[in-house]
Amino acid sequence: MRHGLCAAMVLLGWLSLGTAAEHTSLPPGEDAAKERLDTSRRHGEFVTVDAAGGPVRTWVVYPERKDKAPVVIVIHEIFGLTDWIRSVADQLAADGFIAVAPDLLSGKGPNGGGTEAFASRDDAVQAVSGLPREQVLSRLGAVRGYALALPAANGKIASIGFCWGGATSFAYAASEPTLAAAVVYYGTPPPDLSALTAPVMGFYGGNDERVDATIESTKTKMKALGKSYEPHVYEAAGHGFLRAQADEANRRASEQAWPATLAFLRAHTR
Numbered sequence: 001m002r003h004g005l006c007a008a009m010v011l012l013g014w015l016s017l018g019t020a021a022e023h024t025s026l027p028p029g030e031d032a033a034k035e036r037l038d039t040s041r042r043h044g045e046f047v048t049v050d051a052a053g054g055p056v057r058t059w060v061v062y063p064e065r066k067d068k069a070p071v072v073i074v075i076h077e078i079f080g081l082t083d084w085i086r087s088v089a090d091q092l093a094a095d096g097f098i099a100v101a102p103d104l105l106s107g108k109g110p111n112g113g114g115t116e117a118f119a120s121r122d123d124a125v126q127a128v129s130g131l132p133r134e135q136v137l138s139r140l141g142a143v144r145g146y147a148l149a150l151p152a153a154n155g156k157i158a159s160i161g162f163c164w165g166g167a168t169s170f171a172y173a174a175s176e177p178t179l180a181a182a183v184v185y186y187g188t189p190p191p192d193l194s195a196l197t198a199p200v201m202g203f204y205g206g207n208d209e210r211v212d213a214t215i216e217s218t219k220t221k222m223k224a225l226g227k228s229y230e231p232h233v234y235e236a237a238g239h240g241f242l243r244a245q246a247d248e249a250n251r252r253a254s255e256q257a258w259p260a261t262l263a264f265l266r267a268h269t270r
Contacts, residue, residue: 025091025094026091026242026245026254026255026258027084027087027088027090027091027242027254027258028084028087028091028245029243029244029245029246030084030243030244031246032087033082033083033084033086033087034083034087036087036090036091037083037086037087037090040061040090040094041064042061042062042063042064042090042093042094043061043062044059044060044061044062044086044089044090044093045059045060046058046059046060047060047146049102049142049143049146050142051138051139051141051142051143052135052138052139052142053107053135053138053139054106054107055106055107056102056103056104056106056139056142056143057081057102057103057106057114058100058101058102058103058143058146059081059085059086059089059099059100059101059102059103060089060098060099060100060101060147060150061086061089061090061092061093061098061099061101062093062098062152063093063094063095063096063097063098065096067154068152068153068154068155069096069097069098069152069153069154070096070097070098070153070154070156070157070158070180070265070266070269070270071097071098071099071100071147071148071150071153071154071156071157071158071269072092072097072098072099072100072157072158072159072160072265072269073100073101073102073140073143073144073147073157073158073159073160073172074088074089074092074099074100074101074160074161074165075101075102075104075140075159075160075161075162075165075166075168075169075172076101076102076103076104076115076161076162076164076165077162077163077164077165077240077243078124078125078128078129078163078164078165079115079121079124079125079128080103080104080105080114080115080118080124080127080128081101081102081103081104081105081114081115082115084243085101085162085165086101088101088160088162088242089101092160095262096266097265097269098147098150098152098153100143100146100147102139102140102143103115104128104131104136104139104140105118105124105127105128105131106139108127108131109127128164129164133171136168137168137171137172137175137176140159140168140172140176141176144157144176144179154269156180156268156269156270157178157179157180157269158179158180158181158182158183158198158265158268158269159172159173159179159181159182159183160182160183160185160261160265161183161184161185161187162185162186162187162240162242162243163185163186163187163239163240164187165185165187166184166185166186166187166188166202167184167187167188167189167190168187169182169183169184169187170182170184170187170188170189170190170200170202171189171190173196173198173200174189174190174192174193174195174196175195176198177195177197177198179197179198180198180268180269181198181199181200181201181264181265181267181268181269182198182199182200182201183200183201183202183203183261183264183265184200184201184202184203185202185203185242185257186203186204186205186208186211186239186240186241187202187211188211188214189214189218189221193218193221193222193225193227194225196222196225196227198268199227199228199229199230199264199268200222200227200228200229200230201229201230201231201232201260201261201264202215202218202229202230202231202232203231203232203234203242203253203257203260203261204231204232204233204234205233205234205236205237205238205239205240205241205250205253206233206234206235206236206237207236207237207238207239207249208237208238208239210239211239212233215231215233218231219231230264232256232257232260234249234252234253234256234257235249236249237249237250237252237253238250241253241254241257242254242257242258
């Protein structure tokens with residue numbers, strides 16, 4: 001009898017640990033992104049979103065839930081729409097959001113392709129660097145309209161971006177007054193924050209001097225404008241820490257930043 005009770009308690013403990021692990025799981029590092037996509041049980045698909053400047057190829061991942069879900073637009077890094085960004089979208093879906101990740105290089109690559117059409121990462125970086133800001137924001141607006149019209153969407157939408165995408169997430173929040181929230185991973189702010197209405201949460205590596213140099217002035221400006229801006233800086237972590245989790249400091253930063261990201265998004269997209 002006692003043995004059976006102990007076995008039941010051990011089983012319950014393992015189940016509890018499994019639930020906690022699933023709840024606090026992270027997006028993978030870059031080296032594990034393809035495996036995460038290949039083994040995901042969530043429904044993901046590429047769709048085409050009509051937009052000024054040409055159609056936008058967009059990766060959409062749905063959560064497994066019975067009720068309608070909030071939407072998060074996932075804005076890629078300067079590398080374009082990679083497997084890693086798609087795996088971040090998959091993790092957001094695992095955490096209960098409809099994740100929508102547009103390839104903002106759609107139609108800009110060789111033979112009218114997108115990120116996948118470029119011969120090298122350097123070529124993709126150069127192409128993303130040359131994208132006109134107004135066209136990018138317009139395309140994000142088209143993706144926003146598509147996502148909000150999804151039958152499974154609850155009408156609330158936020159943005160999250162990384163590096164170049166972090167700066168773009170900040171800029172999009174400053175241009176789109178209906179955005180519920182914006183998450184900025186190691187991205188710089190736009191020059192004009194006066195029209196921003198969404199709360200912004202930022203995540204930064206302590207060893208990222210170029211980007212970190214903008215944090216205090218952004219705090220001052222946002223406070224003067226009566227805007228909500230909450231930056232988090234993680235000691236010894238570098239730029240791009242969520243992607244580069246093989247580094248111990250980056251891993252520690254990721255383990256703190258991702259739960260904070262989810263709490264922030266959930267609080268503003270109910």
